[in-house]
Amino acid sequence: MQRSPSSYPIIWRVMDVLETTFAAVWPKGGGKFTPYLMLTPAIVLVGTLVVGLLYIGDSSLRVLDRSTFLFSDYWTLDNYIRALSEPFIFTVVWRSLLGAVIVTIVTLMLAFPYAYIMVRTPSSFVRKFLLIALFLPFFIGQVVRAYGWLIILGNQGIVNDVLGLVGVEPLRLLFNYPAVLFGLVQYMLPFGVLMLAPALTAIPEEIEAASGSLGASWVKTMTHIVLPMAKPGLIGAGLVVLTLSLTDFAMPAILGGGTQDFIANAIYDQFFRTSDQGFGSTLALLLIALGSILVGIIFAVFGAGTLALDGSRK
Amino acid sequence: MPIDKTFNRRQLLKTTATVGAAGVFVASAPSILRAAEPDKPSEIIVRAWGGPWVEALKNGVSDRFTAETGIRVIHDLTEDNEIQPKVWAAVAQGRTPPIHINWDTTTNATKSALRGVCEDLSDLSNIPGTTDLAKPVGVDGYPIVNTYGYVYVLAYRPSAFPDGPPKSYHDLLDPKFKGRLAFYNDGIGFHFPAQVAGGGSLDGIPDAMDPAWEFITKMKDQNPLLGEDPDFVTWFQNGEIDAACTISTNALGAKKNGVDIAWTVPDEGAKFDTDGLWIPKGHSEGDLYWSKAYINSALTKESQQIWLDGLGLPGVVPGLTPPPGMAGDPAYPTKPEDFERLIRISGQIQVENESDWFSKFKTIMQG
Amino acid sequence: MNTNAIPAQTPAVSASNVAMQFSDLMAVKDANFELENGRFLTILGPSGSGKTTLLRMIAGFLKPTQGQIFINGKEVNAVAPNKRSVGMVFQKLALFPHMTAAQNVAFPLKMRRFDAKKIPARVLEFLNLVRLDGLENRRMNELSGGQQQRVAIARALVFEPDLLLLDEPLAALDRKLREEMQLEFRRIQKELGVTTINVTHDQREALVVSDQIIVMDNGEIQQDASPTQMYRTPHNPFVANFIGVTNLFDGKLMSASAEGAEVHVGDLTLSGILRSSSDASVLGSQARCAVRAEQIRIAAAPDALGTLDLTFQGVVKDVIFEGERLLYELSVPELGDEPVRIFHHDQNDFATHDVGETVHIGWMNRDLHIFVAS
Structure with missing residues (x-):
């Protein structure tokens, strides 16, 4: 039973491209860690959020001086x-x-x-x-x-x-x-x-x-x-x-x-x-x-x- | 901030056409431009409010500036209070700010001035020809140039006041107005008249404002609606409210939409405030030079006349012709006696305290 | 159970002209049957035969579009399932995953407002009955497939229903467990004496567990009989073919009488017993002959067959070893193109016929069933 290659699910092709790319970048292979590569976008996204939170945390510890509209250069719980x-x-x-x-x-x-x-x-x-x-x-x-x-x-x-x-x-x-x-x-x-x-x-x-x-x-x-x-x-x-x-x-x-x-x-x-x-x-x-x-x-x-x-x- | 988005654009175009036909265009290149002119940028970016606001600015100032200098003017319609953190961040990080000129409320602009992110505009050649209104109160020099003023009037529906216009904010405490009043949701424009209505003095601002808070507490029992500029026009149009403390332009907008509405300055007075133009630090010498030239051109009589006809507001150069129907209106002050009933508080006091006032007002109203 | 005042002659369940129509599909047509108190009925049929639909009407999940269903003499067409005294074991068991085994079994007692003080003892009693003692606090995902079956049985029986319905609960089990559970069903049913209706497509299961079998096909009841009757005297070719492995030959009816009939198949004349009571038993009409695989004898030499009414020569095409027996597939030119299938149980004769070998087969005329096409 001959099937044309185009009948493969599209996701297989995506995975093929990913695997080829990965093999080119890291020829030795990542072993059992390869699947976790799929997590990269999510980790980047969450990481960005965390960085944003750190900035917000820093801001929250600084008070506004309303005579200069600058924030304090020290931390305070005010x-x-x-x-x-x-x-x-x-x-x-x-x-x-x-x-x-x-x-x-x-x-x-x-x-x-x-x-x-x-x-x-x-x-x-x-x-x-x-x-x-x-x-x-x-x-x-x-x-x-x-x-x-x-x-x-x-x-x-x-x-x-x-x-x-x-x-x-x-x-x-x-x-x-x-x-x-x-x-x-x-x-x-x-x-x-x-x-x-x-x-x-x-x-x-x-x-x-x-x-x-x-x-x-x-x-x-x-x-x-x-x-x-x-x-x-x-x-x-x-x-x-x-x-x-x-x-x-x-x-x-x-x-x-x-x-x-x-x-x-x-x-x-x-x-x-x-x-x-x-x-x-x-x-x-x-x-x-x-x-x-x-x-x-x-x-x-x-x-x-x-x-x-x-x-x-x- | 302001105001309503329902300005009649056709009216605006008509005015522009009239002025254009009169051939009133006078090349008014200020003297500083004739000195060694730095290279022209291909364009400058002006932050503006959208709708009729930017339309009026374009006709009155931007198009004329482009015709004169060949520099294209881009209007950035980011909200004023949302551009502010971006500009501050750019200046703090030594980057080129996202805009050349900010069209801003004087109060907000004063914050930027206090923070030191504004270029000094004292050397503009047209400043000597302006009224006192152009000078920002409470800051040194001209980090901002005010370009027009506006009044927080007491707008009302005449059918709800058969005995004539309300004379005082006390008149609004009548039980029949329960749920039929509106204020800004942070109380802006109402704090100062409330101080007077509560039996206090304007000298008590900002240190002895209990009279204001007591009066606002009484007003709270009337269950007023609290909103932003566009809300007032909608509420008047939909018959939700009978009276509101709002910028005259909103009332004018509702009136132009066919709502039976009038406005007055009550016995307590009305807050008068201004909008202005300023340039954030961090631009190249050439960009700064031509941005200043833009602001300078906004201070010519011709530009002011067209721009402010579009807004229905009083300008900062003498001898402007009031828009139709606005002559002698309490929301269009021109003479010194017109200003006697208006309350003008220094920008510095406002910016230092408004956060507390807003919070206090909200505590009372939402408590 | 249910040793109440129902007259002995009143059937526990009966159906009268019951039909069920789904939009354009007639799922059950004009079904009539009776089931005596305490008996085990199996409704047997291929998928799509309407057997499950019939069961769901008895359970009350479906309302017949025509006819009446009686339980203990009372018409129940309009009675909701929770108002019927019917316990049911579902195809996928439908156990409650958020409850323990004991809670599952206690559920119908609580819903039917049993004396709360007596519930724990009753639950244990029935868990013991299905041999699940000690597992009462397990959740469903902590039980094996067979144990889950037992919970489902206990839950369906614990409130002592008038009727137990089994909706192919064994279909998904592997063969060994299935056969074990068939016997278990039989044991519990006998122990409690509860009237039971079982639905299956497994003819072996039907023969093993039932007192009475109804074979359905295409929405119609094909035959309603005891297992032995069903096996020995099938009413039509469908039943003959569905129960057991059967060889069918088509031909023309040549003579018919109470003692026997004759059919021309190709050049042969086959003698057998007329099973069809059809009025169309007119000579010369189409007829179908059926003979079961185990009723054909096979031997290397004709004299080894013993006394038979009819014998042929054939060539072995395939031999399939099934453990306790062999299945031969033979080419017999005289009987047409279809291979003839024969079961061979003689231990001493095992594997004596190889593929390609010429053998002799034959049967007794009394084992040939003749049906006249209606």
């Missing part, structure tokens, strides 16, 4: 003391944290049934419809979507127009905390669904049928079988939504009406409004620490194995 003592920063951190947790919970609650129906529906039409409905806003982008909500929820927006028909005075639906959270949930929903769908696909339908035949009602099958088995997906989706919400900038900026700053907005102000890169760096590190602690807590509570990172699993 920025950290300021970050921990300024009530505004506490307000913003608490608002971001609480918001991220609420958004995560609500998003997961909405994403789960969405993903479940998308994965389980026997109708390919319904599945395609759900996928398109999911991806369309994905392509539109966060800022445009936020402006869309301004139009829909504004005092002269569609929602208030409809309320006006039944005699309700225009309501201020925008520029408050719920509006920001609402916008975030809508923004995060596709992330949640996309992270959950593979986890749900991995649960055989036969398992649910088995649960039913063993006497479990639909609700009990969900709570006792599907939810526990979907845990890796729920944790993964939760992590993504939590960290993205915690660090979000656009929704608080646009839907918050300037009254609902999250940490990222406070950082932006320090870097670009008051020219204080030192304090801005401090807040940035604070945000990184906060995110890392949250992820750490989740791993500690649920275990890294819930993400199927546990090598011992078959």
Whole structure:
């Protein structure tokens, strides 16, 4: 059976080129280390991030002299003391944290049934419809979507127009905390669904049928079988939504009406409004620490194995 | 910073055409240019605000400069507060800065001046012909040349004020304006009138500003919206707000879009501020020379007239004709008595304290 | 189990004109059968024959598009799976990976609201029944394939269902383990006396474990009989061919009576027993003869064959050693182009015929089944 060379998978050709290049560069061969060569781009990328972090760390230890707008040539913890003592920063951190947790919970609650129906529906039409409905806003982008909500929820927006028909005075639906959270949930929903769908696909339908035949009602099958088995997906989706919400900038900026700053907005102000890169760096590190602690807590509570990172699993 | 992106471009072109037709172009090469001229660069880069702003600058200054010198002018539309760290970094590292000229708020430019990254512009030949407004307050010499001023007016919707324009910021504490007011999200433009409204004195800035914070705390109970320049126009247009402390240009923009809107300077006064042009250090002698020539040309009466007709703002050379409808407007101060009700605080005091003021304002408003 | 007041004549399961249609596919057509209490039924058929669909209708996962299914005399068409007293062992076992063996087995008891105090003892009892004592705290990925099978059986039986359904759970096992588990199923089923329906495509498994076999093909029940009846008196060529290794010859029906029939195959006349009850048993119509591989005798000399009704000469084309027996493939020109397959079990005669050797074969007329094409 003769096959034309072009019928080889393209990835084989890529690997051939890589191997040839490697052999030319290092004729002796790298032995068992050769496969790790593939990690080079990732290591370079992470390395760059680390270097950036070192710079930010250095900046965070220098205070701005507002009579010369130069940073101190010595290190000091003043920025950290300021970050921990300024009530505004506490307000913003608490608002971001609480918001991220609420958004995560609500998003997961909405994403789960969405993903479940998308994965389980026997109708390919319904599945395609759900996928398109999911991806369309994905392509539109966060800022445009936020402006869309301004139009829909504004005092002269569609929602208030409809309320006006039944005699309700225009309501201020925008520029408050719920509006920001609402916008975030809508923004995060596709992330949640996309992270959950593979986890749900991995649960055989036969398992649910088995649960039913063993006497479990639909609700009990969900709570006792599907939810526990979907845990890796729920944790993964939760992590993504939590960290993205915690660090979000656009929704608080646009839907918050300037009254609902999250940490990222406070950082932006320090870097670009008051020219204080030192304090801005401090807040940035604070945000990184906060995110890392949250992820750490989740791993500690649920275990890294819930993400199927546990090598011992078959 | 500023302002709205909704300037009427057609209006601008019309004005330009009129001026052009009048044939008012006078070659005004300053005397320093006639001395030994260094080599011309092929182009210079001017950072500008986009939309109608850059359009006005191009018509009033850049195109005329190119016609006169043959040097192409590139407009870099990077945000002012985002170019600042790049310029600072370039100067600190001894690199050539990414721009030749920064069109900047005087407050931001003052930070750069204090940091020592601005070239001195004192020897520009057209400076003697300018008003006091051109001179930056609180810094030595001319690291920046102010090119026009603007007022943080109290803009309002006349239908919401049937008894006439609001006379004072106290009028806004009426419960019917709950949720119907707007300020800048860092409070800029409102700190100083609030100091007066709270019973304090302007001399108390920056050391005794409790009256301002007390008044702002009262204002917080009105649940105002907080935004940036483009937000004010949108909010007025969409009927979200009845009154706002904002730059007059935003109110003008909303008015040009057909919103019924007026503005006033209340009893407490209104913050007056300026924008200017400056040159970052680190350019070659020739580039510096021709960049200075650009700023010098921006200070001619002809350039100012066209540029500021586009912006609707008062310039820094005497004898300009106000844009239609702006003569005598509180947002277009020209005479000394016009300035009496305006609050002008030195750039140095502002830059040294604004970070604290912003933070304090946000603490109150978002607490 | 289930020694309740059901009258003896009421079948444990019965189907009446049951059909299942998926959009344009008729998966099951007009199925009728009855299964007595405590008996072991195997539904046997190739893949796509509709056997799994029929089982899933009995389990309640599918609702018949036509006809009725009865369990203990009650129509259950509209009864949800979790309301039926049916235990099921799934093809891929469908064990819960996030639970231990004991938790898996306890699950149906909890869901069916058994007395919580009695659950642990009951779970241990059934784990003992399937010989998993001591492994109750293992998770599924810590158990071997056979052990997982046993958990699945225990889980399906622990709540003492009226009916046990087996959906080809042994298909994925290797042959030795499969045969071991077949006997295990049989043992447990006998021990508990639970009515069982098993689905498989493995005819050997069907013969080994069942009291009753239903052969399905193409959505239709081909024959419903005991294993011995199924083997000895197949109703049609499909059944004859599906169970055991069978040689088929096509010809024309020449005579038919209760004692026997004659078919012309090529120039030969074959005598045998008419298995088809078709009305089309008209002389001269198309007929098919079937004779099983083990019912053909083979020998080097004609006199070594013993008394046979019909003998031929053939040439050995291939010899396949299958351990307990040999499979010969012969070319017999008189019987057409298809090779004739013969099983040979005579230990003393092993490997006496080589490829290319001319041999003599023959069979008894009573072993030739004749089917008339309908």
